Amino acid sequence: MEEGPYKCVRDGNGTVNRVIRMGTRKSQLARIQTDYVAEKLKTLYPDVHLEIVAMSTIGDKILDTALSKVMYNYSITSISLSNRVDLVVHSLKDLPTTLPNGFTIGAVLQRESPHDAVVLHPKNSGLTLDTLPDGSVIGTSSLRRAAQLKKRFPHLEFKDIRGNLNTRLKKLDEKEDYAAIILAAAGLKRMGWEARVSQVLGPEDCMYAVGQGALAVEVRARDCDILEMVSTLHHSETVLRCIAERAFLRRLEGGCSVPVAVNTEVKDSVLSLTGAVYSLDGADSLKEAMETSVDPGNKLVSAADIQHVGVTAHNVPQCAQVAAEKLGVDLADLLLSKGAMEILTTARKLNDAR
Numbered sequence: 001m002e003e004g005p006y007k008c009v010r011d012g013n014g015t016v017n018r019v020i021r022m023g024t025r026k027s028q029l030a031r032i033q034t035d036y037v038a039e040k041l042k043t044l045y046p047d048v049h050l051e052i053v054a055m056s057t058i059g060d061k062i063l064d065t066a067l068s069k070v071m072y073n074y075s076i077t078s079i080s081l082s083n084r085v086d087l088v089v090h091s092l093k094d095l096p097t098t099l100p101n102g103f104t105i106g107a108v109l110q111r112e113s114p115h116d117a118v119v120l121h122p123k124n125s126g127l128t129l130d131t132l133p134d135g136s137v138i139g140t141s142s143l144r145r146a147a148q149l150k151k152r153f154p155h156l157e158f159k160d161i162r163g164n165l166n167t168r169l170k171k172l173d174e175k176e177d178y179a180a181i182i183l184a185a186a187g188l189k190r191m192g193w194e195a196r197v198s199q200v201l202g203p204e205d206c207m208y209a210v211g212q213g214a215l216a217v218e219v220r221a222r223d224c225d226i227l228e229m230v231s232t233l234h235h236s237e238t239v240l241r242c243i244a245e246r247a248f249l250r251r252l253e254g255g256c257s258v259p260v261a262v263n264t265e266v267k268d269s270v271l272s273l274t275g276a277v278y279s280l281d282g283a284d285s286l287k288e289a290m291e292t293s294v295d296p297g298n299k300l301v302s303a304a305d306i307q308h309v310g311v312t313a314h315n316v317p318q319c320a321q322v323a324a325e326k327l328g329v330d331l332a333d334l335l336l337s338k339g340a341m342e343i344l345t346t347a348r349k350l351n352d353a354r
């Protein structure tokens, strides 16, 4: 169970009137994402004084290790958050489904495209994953992408590629090692590199990662003034989709280093979730779909617990959040009943041995 509500500590009139310090990692993408949220906050709260603090994290330092093994160290920023800064903007997909005690996701912003995209070496311009020659090497360190694409495009080969987005694009363009790389469409868009996207992969080719394409604002759970301030950034539909996705991943005990993929949709107050697990080569997989009503009129349960898989969203109907979380858990249980744990355990062991 997660922690219950914290007692609010306010400064008198319910508004934040001290300096708010925003932490950011030093990569260009992290900086762009932080600036984007800072701009939104400045527009909403012109009187609030924001300060951006650049931080080094272990995540930045261990980029030489396979990303699929270290990604979860991103939660290291929570440690900086404990004293130096008041909020940190993250790509939601890099945040663990269980946050360190005392921290919460105070805002989940409207999702960009959650899909993965193909970026071709310039010499392959005009080709697609289908038409690339046999044996073409595709760069990705994502077990999720490799598993799905190996199965779907058996004529291609997959190799790890590391470093931040700038490094990866450089490795692609300036060498002949990779015919193409796969990256999240959202990150490419934020970097202003949309023109490099040659193909966006739909769910039939590659389902996305839990939380992909959404930005999250991490805060201290007891800072009620800040929590209230950032909560206006919540995008209800994104919140519900991401709660379902994160609940699914958490139930599967999957970190971001397991081949787990999802697809979600909200239509006419119905939230649908498709989830899948894969062996590393994609040969073994399980995929199921479920849906639930997230109609605020649907008074399922009244939640005493205000956090849902780490997200605090007072302004999104509780019954809908409860239904979304239950959807994720139920779908995971369905996959577990069909043998998902065996697939994931084997994938994890093989990946650790790489």
Ligand code: DPM
Residues within 6 Å of the ligand: 067, 071, 091, 092, 093, 094, 140, 141, 142, 143, 144, 145, 161, 182, 183, 184, 185, 186, 187, 209, 211, 212, 213, 214, 215, 256
């Ligand atoms: C996580 C994964 C990757 C990132 C694993 C996955 C990709 C690693 C790789 C959990 N985090 O997706 O299966 O390609 O080797 C990351 C990116 C973004 C956030 C870059 C990307 C930007 C998009 C977003 C790295 N984290 O996926 O191309 O905000 O969702």
